[in-house]
Amino acid sequence: MTTYSDRVEAVMRLAPVVPVLVIEDVAHAVPIAEALVAGGLPALEVTLRTPCALDVIKAMKTVPGATVGAGTVLSPSDMEKALDAGAEFLVSPGLTPALGEAALKADVPLLPGTANATDIMLALDMGFDRLKFFPAMAAGGPPALKAISAPLASAKFCPTGGVTPENAPQWLALDAVICVGGSWMVPKGTPDVAKIEADARIASKLGAA
Ligand SMILES: O=C(O)C(=O)C[C@H](O)[C@H](O)COP(=O)(O)O
Numbered sequence: 001m002t003t004y005s006d007r008v009e010a011v012m013r014l015a016p017v018v019p020v021l022v023i024e025d026v027a028h029a030v031p032i033a034e035a036l037v038a039g040g041l042p043a044l045e046v047t048l049r050t051p052c053a054l055d056v057i058k059a060m061k062t063v064p065g066a067t068v069g070a071g072t073v074l075s076p077s078d079m080e081k082a083l084d085a086g087a088e089f090l091v092s093p094g095l096t097p098a099l100g101e102a103a104l105k106a107d108v109p110l111l112p113g114t115a116n117a118t119d120i121m122l123a124l125d126m127g128f129d130r131l132k133f134f135p136a137m138a139a140g141g142p143p144a145l146k147a148i149s150a151p152l153a154s155a156k157f158c159p160t161g162g163v164t165p166e167n168a169p170q171w172l173a174l175d176a177v178i179c180v181g182g183s184w185m186v187p188k189g190t191p192d193v194a195k196i197e198a199d200a201r202i203a204s205k206l207g208a209a
Pocket residue numbers: 020047049071072073091092093134160161162163181182183184
């Protein structure tokens with residue numbers, strides 16, 4: 001039987017990098033999603049940081065091959081809006097009991113944010129063992145996660161926050177890391193789809209042995 005954890009992990013295993021997207025104009029949604037998917041990054045995290053984010057999720061869902069999730073999900077109400085827009089997974093910078101319980105009840109994959117051993121233990125207690133490590137570099141970088149995860153071996157992570165193409169291989173080399181999240185592939189402004197696809201292609205091969 002597939003467990004909740006398996007379903008979260010399935011999203012994390014779609015690619016070594018989950019692009020974290022802050023999209024200001026819904027007209028950019030489809031070209032950006034097409035470029036990322038063509039470059040080999042099918043899991044797309046649309047942050048709920050912009051007024052058009054829910055429309056961006058709806059638009060990106062029309063792109064074949066895209067698995068579209070919502071980021072910056074802070075509450076059950078954010079979760080409901082994201083699910084109504086069609087989000088297939090959720091990412092949060094942290095974890096509250098209200099959000100965790102709502103995600104488990106809705107049976108939707110949630111990557112809750114954790115930054116230290118206590119956060120991780122609270123997440124494990126709630127039933128989450130596939131976690132975001134945030135803010136990954138500011139929270140101590142790969143040495144911190146390596147040390148924290150040693151006694152908490154059931155937890156696996158998507159480090160996000162300050163991850164770059166340069167430091168991603170160090171993260172992906174950790175046993176506790178399944179994938180990383182990062183915003184570098186899609187800078188602000190009018191999208192240069194050829195560059196996004198090229199950067200996605202490079203990102204899609206990060207961590208390959
Ligand atoms: O929006 C959210 O829900 C967040 O938790 C923050 C994002 O994950 C980071 O802002 C991405 O970090 P960068 O790759 O350094 O830009």
